Each structure stands twice: as C-alpha cells, then as structure tokens.
Amino acid sequence: xxxxxxxxxxxxxxxxxxxxxxxxxxxxxxxxxxxxxxxxxxxxxxxxxxxxxxxxxxxxxxxxxxxxxxxxxxxxxxxxxxxxxxxxxxxxxxxxxxxxxxxxxxxxxxxxxxxxxxxxxxxxxxxxxxxxxxxxxxxxxxxxxxxxxxxxxxxxxxxxxxxxxxxxxxxxxxxxxxxxxxxxxxxxxxxxxxxxxxxxxxxxxxxxxxxxxxxxxxxxxxxxxxxxxxxxxxxxxxxxxxxxxxxxxxxxxxxxxxxxx
Amino acid sequence: xxxxxxxxxxxxxxxxxxxxxxxxxxxxxxxxxxxxxxxxxxxxxxxxxxxxxxxxxxxxxxxxxxxxxxxxxxxxxxxxxxxxxxxxxxxxxxxxxxxxxxxxxxxxxxxxxxxxxxxxxxxxxxxxxxxxxxxxxxxxxxxxxxxxxxxxxxxxxxxxxxxxxxxxxxxxxxxxxxxxxxxxxxxxxxxxxxxxxxxxxxxxxxxxxxxxxxxxxxxxxxxxxxxxxxxxxxxxxxxxxxxxxxxxxxxxxxxxxxxxxxxxxxxxxxxxxxxxxxxxxxxxxxxxxxxxxxxxxxxxxxxxxxxxxxxxxxxxxxxxxxxxxxxxxxxxxxxxxxxxxxxxxxxxxxxxxxxxxxxxxxxxxxxxxxxxxxxxxxxxxxxxxxxxxxxxxxxxxxxxxxxxxxxxxxxxx
Numbered sequence: 147x148x149x150x151x152x153x154x155x156x157x158x159x160x161x162x163x164x165x166x167x168x169x170x171x172x173x174x175x176x177x178x179x180x181x182x183x184x185x186x187x188x189x190x191x192x193x194x195x196x197x198x199x200x201x202x203x204x205x206x207x208x209x210x211x212x213x214x215x216x217x218x219x220x221x222x223x224x225x226x227x228x229x230x231x232x233x234x235x236x237x238x239x240x241x242x243x244x245x246x247x248x249x250x251x252x253x254x255x256x257x258x259x260x261x262x263x264x265x266x267x268x269x270x271x272x273x274x275x276x277x278x279x280x281x282x283x284x285x286x287x288x289x290x291x292x293x294x295x296x297x298x299x300x301x302x303x304x305x306x307x308x309x310x311x312x313x314x315x316x317x318x319x320x321x322x323x324x325x326x327x328x329x330x331x332x333x334x335x336x337x338x339x340x341x342x343x344x345x346x347x348x349x350x351x352x353x354x355x356x357x358x359x360x361x362x363x364x365x366x367x368x369x370x371x372x373x374x375x376x377x378x379x380x381x382x383x384x385x386x387x388x389x390x391x392x393x394x395x396x397x398x399x400x401x402x403x404x405x406x407x
Numbered sequence: 408x409x410x411x412x413x414x415x416x417x418x419x420x421x422x423x424x425x426x427x428x429x430x431x432x433x434x435x436x437x438x439x440x441x442x443x444x445x446x447x448x449x450x451x452x453x454x455x456x457x458x459x460x461x462x463x464x465x466x467x468x469x470x471x472x473x474x475x476x477x478x479x480x481x482x483x484x485x486x487x488x489x490x491x492x493x494x495x496x497x498x499x500x501x502x503x504x505x506x507x508x509x510x511x512x513x514x515x516x517x518x519x520x521x522x523x524x525x526x527x528x529x530x531x532x533x534x535x536x537x538x539x540x541x542x543x544x545x546x547x548x549x550x551x552x553x554x555x556x557x558x559x560x561x562x563x564x565x566x567x568x569x570x571x572x573x574x575x576x577x578x579x580x581x582x583x584x585x586x587x588x589x590x591x592x593x594x595x596x597x598x599x600x601x602x603x604x605x606x607x608x609x610x611x612x613x614x615x616x617x618x619x620x621x622x623x624x625x626x627x628x629x630x631x632x633x634x635x636x637x638x639x640x641x642x643x644x645x646x647x648x649x650x651x652x653x654x655x656x657x658x659x660x661x662x663x664x665x666x667x668x669x670x671x672x673x674x675x676x677x678x679x680x681x682x683x684x685x686x687x688x689x690x691x692x693x694x695x696x697x698x699x700x701x702x703x704x705x706x707x708x709x710x711x712x713x714x715x716x717x718x719x720x721x722x723x724x725x726x727x728x729x730x731x732x733x734x735x736x737x738x739x740x741x742x743x744x745x746x747x748x749x750x751x752x753x754x755x756x757x758x759x760x761x762x763x764x765x766x767x768x769x770x771x772x773x774x775x776x777x778x779x780x781x782x783x784x785x786x787x788x789x790x791x792x793x794x795x796x797x798x799x800x801x802x803x804x805x806x807x808x809x810x811x812x813x814x815x816x817x818x819x820x
Contacts (some may be wrong), residue, residue, distance in 0.1 A: 235519075295439070320606035324606075
C-alpha cells in the first residue's frame with residue numbers, strides 16, 4: 147500500500163486539500179491541514195502564468211513569487227513536511243514549465259528525495275506524456291491525470307493510460323474556484339469514470355462548502371478543496387493556520403458524516 | 408511559376424502529426440481544452456483540402472483585404488544605403504507591402520482564415536488576445552464582417568497606452584476586456600483568453616493572433632499567412648526573373664516572418680533573417696526570446712522563452728507593442744536550431760532610426776514592428792553586392808505608432 151492508496155482506503159471519502167507553496171507560513175499551514183483532518187495534501191507550485199486558475203489561486207501565485215519563492219524552496223517545504231508527517235500523502239500540483247525546465251529526470255529525482263507521492267501537471271495532457279510520465283513512473287511517483295466534462299468516452303482510455311494514484315475529476319469546464327457543478331452532473335460523471343477505472347476518483351474545482359463536500363463524498367472517493375483554503379490564507383496572512391484547521395475540520399466532519407454510499 | 412512541392416527532405420513538411428517541429432511545438436494544454444484542439448485539427452485538415460474553403464479564403468483576401476499586396480522596389484532607400492556602403496556594395500531593397508492590407512497589417516490574413524474555420528465548425532462566439540491592438544482590430548473586423556460577437560482580452564496597461572485601437576475595436580462592435588492579472592500585458596491577455604475558452608468550450612472559437620499556441624495553431628496561422636511568401640515569390644520572379652538573395656522579417660510571435668519565409672524554405676540559395684526586438688539592449692530589458700531565452704513550455708507550446716532558472720516567465724520589453732512577448736512561434740525555434748534561418752536583433756533606438764529613414768526616403772510610415780526589419784535590412788544590404796536582392800516584409804503601417812514615436816522623439820502632438 148502506498149500513502150496515497152491508504153488515504154483512499156478509509157471508510158469515508160478522502161479530503162484532498164490544496165494550498166500554494168510559499169504563500170503565507172506554508173509549514174504551519176500544512177500542519178493545520180493535517181491537524182484539521184486532511185487525508186491528502188496538494189501543494190501548489192507557483193507559476194507566473196497559471197492559465198487554469200481563477201483569481202484566488204492566481205493571486206496566491208503572485209504573493210508567493212513576490213515573496214521570492216523558488217523551486218528549491220518548494221522542495222525544502224515538501225521534505226520538511228515529509229519529516230514531520232511520515233504518513234500523509236503529498237502531491238505537487240502545478241504547470242509544465244517549472245516542472246520540466248531542468249529536465250524531467252531532475253524533477254522526478256527531487257520529488258523522490260523530498261518524499262513527494264504524486265504529481266499533477268495541469269498542462270501536460272497524455273499526448274505529451276513523454277515530458278514527465280516515464281521518469282515519474284520509473285521513480286515510483288504517481289502521475290495523477292485529470293478528466294474533465296469534455297473528456298469523452300473515446301478519449302478516456304488515453305487519459306487513464308499511464309495514470310496512477312487517483313483520477314482527478316475537474317467537475318466544471320472552467321478555471322479553479324469559480325462556478326460549481328450541479329450535483330447530478332457530478333453523480334453521473336463519477337459513475338461513468340468508475341465504470342472505466344479502478345483508480346479512486348476525486349472531484350474538484352468549485353468545491354467550497356462542507357455541504358458540497360458531503361454531497362460529493364457520497365458518490366466519489368475524494369473531495370478536493372483549494373480556492374476556499376487559499377482565500378483563508380489571503381485573508382489571514384501569516385496567521386492562517388487556525389482558520390485553516392477549523393475550516394478543514396468542518397469539511398472533514400461533513401465528509402465523514404456523509405459516508406460513502 | 409509556383410512554389411515547389413515539399414519533398415521528403417523538405418523544410419516545409421513540419422510539423423509532425425502531433426504538432427511537433429523537432430523538439431518544439433506540441434499541445435501543452437489543460438485536459439478541458441485537449442478535445443477542442445483535436446476537434447480544431449480535424450476540421451482544419453478537412454478545410455485545407457476543401458476547394459470551396461480555399462476559394463472563399465482567396466475571394467475575401469482579394470476583395471476584402473485587397474490582396475495581392477504590391478511588391479515594391481525601394482529605390483531611394485537602396486541609394487541611401489549605397490552612399491555609406493563599401494565600394495560596389497548595397498543590395499537592391501524590395502518590400503512586400505502588407506501594410507496596405509485592410510486594417511493596416513498582415514494580421515487580417517490569419518483572421519479571415521480562422522473566422523471561416525470558426526463558421527465551418529458552427530462556433531458562434533469569438534475571443535482573441537491582443538497586445539498593441541492590431542490583432543484585436545483585425546479580429547473585431549472579421550467578426551463585424553460575419554456578424555459574430557467578439558470579445559478581446561487586452562492587458563490593462565496596453566488598454567491605457569493603445570486607446571485609438573481600443574476605440575477602433577469598440578466601433579467595430581467588439582467588447583474589449585481589460586486584463587488586470589499578472590503584469591497586465593500581452594501574455595496575461597493570452598492567459599485570460601485561455602481561461603475564457605476553458606469556460607466556454609461549446610460555442611467559442613479562439614482566434615490566436617500569431618503562429619504560436621497549441622497545435623494546430625502554429626501550422627494553420629502559418630498556412631494562412633503563407634499568402635505573403637507565395638505572392639512575393641511569384642511577384643519577384645515575374646518582375647526580375649529570379650529569387651531574392653535574402654528575406655528579412657520582424658519577429659514577435661513570428662507570424663509575418665513565417666508567412667514570408669515558409670514558401671521559400673526549400674529554395675536553398677535564399678537566405679533568411681528573422682529580427683527580434685532587442686529593446687533597451689540584450690543585456691537589459693528586451694523581447695528577444697531566441698537570443699536571450701531558452702526552451703520551455705508556455706501557452707500550449709514548447710519554444711524559446713524569456714524565463715528565469717526556475718522556469719518563471721519574464722516580462723518582455725520592446726518599443727513595439729507587437730513584438731513585446733516573451734515567447735516565439737515554435738517553428739522559428741526549430742528553424743533556428745536546424746540553422747535554416749538566421750536570427751538577429753535590433754534595439755528600440757535602431758528601430759526608431761529606421762522608422763524615420765523609411766519615412767524620409769520612401770514616403771512610407773512603417774509600423775514599429777517592420778521598422779526593426781528595416782534596421783536589419785540597412786545593416787545587411789550594405790554587406791551585399793549591388794546586384795543582389797534583399798526583400799523585407801513591411802508587415803504593418805505606422806499610423807498606430809505615431810504617439811509612441813512622438814514621445815520617444817520628445818515631441819508633443
């Protein structure tokens with residue numbers, strides 16, 4: 147069992163939480179996510195041009211880069227997190243250029259050294275898998291693919307080929323943190339995806355409230371919350387840990403209460 | 408005489424089936440957009456071989472855009488360069504007059520092609536990004552011509568400094584959306600257009616303004632702009648009975664340059680020079696991705712980018728807003744690597760001098776983008792023999808730039 151597969155083997159859906167590295171007191175914030183009950187941590191790698199992100203995460207990227215965050219800093223944050231939390235899976239999420247600029251091998255090796263369990267790269271579709279897929283697989287790091295409302299039946303096998311860890315269902319055709327999908331469309335999509343794969347399916351984009359999280363937790367294996375947490379960091383600056391822990395706990399409570407059907 | 412057909416060893420049969428030009432190009436987009444770019448590619452393949460599509464494109468270029476644009480021998484500029492050239496030197500300078508197109512630049516060629524494609528695909532809403540506003544104006548123009556709603560993303564900073572073009576777009580019925588994310592310039596406008604596209608996948612067509620972005624954009628923009636090189640080749644052959652010795656074009660994203668170069672790529676005796684914007688100088692702020700950048704991934708393609716060691720994208724600078732972009736079309740990155748095209752750069756002040764030189768010697772006010780090409784033409788022509796021919800693309804007219812130039816020259820208008 148890997149850390150990721152353990153996280154998806156609990157009697158409730160996994161709570162997957164996202165924050166941007168280098169935005170606020172990242173170490174304290176990560177600890178707060180774990181203390182609040184996060185099952186999987188997604189650590190965002192800031193990028194100057196976050197094309198798939200809405201205003202909340204765009205601004206987090208600008209704050210982080212403005213504070214001078216480097217890729218070396220991000221791996222240091224990840225390694226320190228791994229030392230403090232040996233069992234909580236950590237996934238890096240970000241864009242292709244910072245991940246590939248020193249070569250895929252370098253990136254996979256740094257992930258390995260820092261104890262990173264998986265990677266989500268927004269702008270490397272299966273068609274460009276050669277950039278990172280082979281080196282991550284060789285290093286035993288999960289490559290987590292995204293499926294979206296536009297990923298049709300014909301395309302899904304290509305998305306699943308080489309995917310591991312979990313499948314991230316982007317529930318809206320859009321950017322992070324804005325619209326939310328109708329619950330019926332999520333129900334249908336998750337059922338469809340699960341008929342094609344044994345990978346756990348986690349649902350994200352536009353999931354903000356404990357109520358939404360609970361509804362999704364009834365059908366999916368994981369619930370991803372990002373922008374709502376990043377907004378708490380924006381509001382509370384370097385003292386966001388308390389607010390994060392409380393909010394994550396409220397999400398977790400709702401998810402556990404919902405139980406998977 | 409027509410352009411030679413590409414052979415197996417041709418420089419003209421790129422990209423491969425996955426949109427790669429060597430290691431460059433490709434389709435680096437979010438999964439939400441992947442089915443859309445694949446669909447666009449399917450439709451483009453069909454359109455490319457459909458004589459009706461080609462006929463409609465040709466008809467609009469002739470009667471709406473005003474093609475073919477003239478090929479012009481710049482006699483006085485040639486003489487001016489010869490005055491200071493070494494004995495026997497000073498090539499004949501010719502211009503492809505794409506600044507005479509409707510809307511004043513080469514941008515319209517591509518917009519006509521893409522809007523016909525959008526209509527063919529049943530799309531009902533058009534989006535585009537723009538820097539200086541030239542591509543925005545060209546897109547707004549074709550949207551008005553075909554009655555489609557048009558939304559133009561433009562960096563808030565560019566909206567401020569390009570008010571005449573903002574007003575033109577609004578007159579043409581487009582909605583101009585100022586972009587306040589990032590650095591408020593062209594690359595941020597492109598990010599925002601991509602965000603719009605992701606959120607409006609079913610009805611929206613994204614008209615990208617240069618030969619960059621995810622496959623098949625670099626290919627289709629090149630194909631639509633290749634009318635420039637095809638005409639120039641036929642025109643020069645019919646006027647002089649020979650091919651040029653050197654082609655020169657300015658490069659931001661590189662659509663006018665690839666449009667001129669591509670039909671000549673297999674003519675092995677034709678040298679080619681792409682001119683990047685060196686801004687304040689290559690050791691200072693500039694927009695020369697090939698000279699000062701390295702390969703990376705942005706806006707859907709792998710290409711040379713201005714970036715730091717962590718792959719964070721840098722801000723570009725050029726006096727010409729149309730060259731002010733930290734990337735370049737992937738085919739240029741490939742042509743540089745294989746050595747088929749030479750790339751050089753020209754600073755803001757060199758471009759300003761060339762701008763004024765063309766005004767005075769030929770009575771043509773060029774845009775600041777081709778002013779960069781003209782500066783390079785001066786530099787190259789004086790090294791070439793008098794019986795040689797150097798042909799540059801005059802890809803835009805300078806009406807839009809008179810405020811910028813006046814300011815740079817310390818004049819108030």
